[in-house]
Amino acid sequence: MSLKNLLDTSTDSSLSGQKWHILRQSIVKHLLSSGNATIAELSAELQSSIPTVTKAVNELLSEAYVVDMGKITNSSGRRPSLYSVNPTSAYFLGVNVNRSSMSIGLQNIKNEFVSIELDSSFKLENTPESLQELCNLINSFIEDTSVEKKMIVGVCINLSGRINSMEGFSYNYFFTENRPLAEIISEQLGLPVHLENDTRAMTFGEYREGVVDGEQNIIFLNYSWGVAIGMITDGKLYYGKSGYAGEFGHSTIFNNEIMCQCGKLGCLETEISGWALIDQFKSAIKEGKQSKVTLDEKGVATQHNAIINGAVNLEDTLCIDLITKQSEQMGRYLSIILNIFNPDLLVIGGDFAQLGDYALLPIQAALKKYSLGLVNRDMKLKKSVLGRRAGVIGACCVIKEKMLSPLMNV
Secondary structure (H helix, E strand, O other), X not given: OOOHHHHOOOOOOOHHHHHHHHHHXXXXXXXXXXXXXXXXXXXXXXOOOHHHHHHHHHHHHHOOOEEEEEEOOOOOOOOOEEEEEOHHHOEEEEEEEOOOEEEEEEEEOOOOEEEEEXXXXXXXXXXXXXXXXXXXXXXXXXXXXXOOHHHEEEEEEEEOOOEEOOOOEEOOOOOOOOOOHHHHHHHHHOOOEEEEEHHHHHHHHHHHHOOOOXXXXXXXXXXXXXXXXXXXXXXXXXXXXXXXXXXXXXXXXXOOOOEOOOOXXXXXXXXOOHHHHHHHHHHHHHOOOOOOOOOOOOOXXXXXXXXXXXXXXXXXXXHHHHHHHHHHHXXXXXXXXXXXXXXXXXXXXXXXXXXXXXXXXXXXXXXXXXXXXXXXXXXXXXXXXXHHHHHHHHHHHHHHHHHXXXXXXX
């Protein structure tokens, strides 16, 4: 039985029926938080009698919400059983869409992937055809798994740009003034759909399953084709009033008269980003600089990756020099963010995180130079450990948090 049913707020209208439903939910909530527990531990935690908790656990066992993990060893003689939430009682689908690919994964309630596909071919275009292809690919992925669709509690789809997660609108792709995109895709998939900004989802993925180790105030830098930040404040994703917080790359920084992809002049991305790196590389070649890297003119995503690969695997001097200069500038402007927010942790993620010290050391040096000493001293700097999986893991974490929040607030 799917955990969807236990999330249903419609219960027996009698007081006893409501109390019983809440007790069952509370047992599952505690098992989700603790991992596992005995009857005695559940009884003490929920302040309910052992016979009552035993009856509720037996019901949850019969309905397959809970599983018996077997007896545990103790020194008192009789060995109690250990109970845990059934990993197959709920599944969460995460989709991360990039300009030229998409990653998709299905996690069970224990955050274990039962199926995942990274960087599948998909061209993101602002057309009805592209949207239909996206829905078809998601449906095909679901059909290819061994999980019944009715067991999937919800879907989170990450897109770049301006995403109103609260209302389900995307204002950069597939925008219609009449209907939320989340609603349109939900009809195609037959499942609840939540839209999320890709950087914000990556941030939450690192917080839940990545490099974060207890820190509660975090800045995540997505340094890729574009540039954006995600923020965790007091352990919660920060959205801002309208849901658009984190558009760091579209801050007007430079007086360079370069048109940004957002339509404004002089944004940070015009000189510090993957697409700026391509322009800088081409200009350097025209000026007579030498490189082992030859750019394929068929696709900008390929060019971006070629320059990063040139630095990491070919130790190409031009690629390294351009990346070092960009990363030093990135550190300078990040210092403004640090001085304002004073976070516990700064995480460097996105494509540029693959560069390791080529990007991290210049960023770190610039942060020390330009941020306040007390702020920098109290902050940790780490590289993302989720890498290419950050988006899809984050999407699964976001939809799990959203769909289970009624249960966790019991």
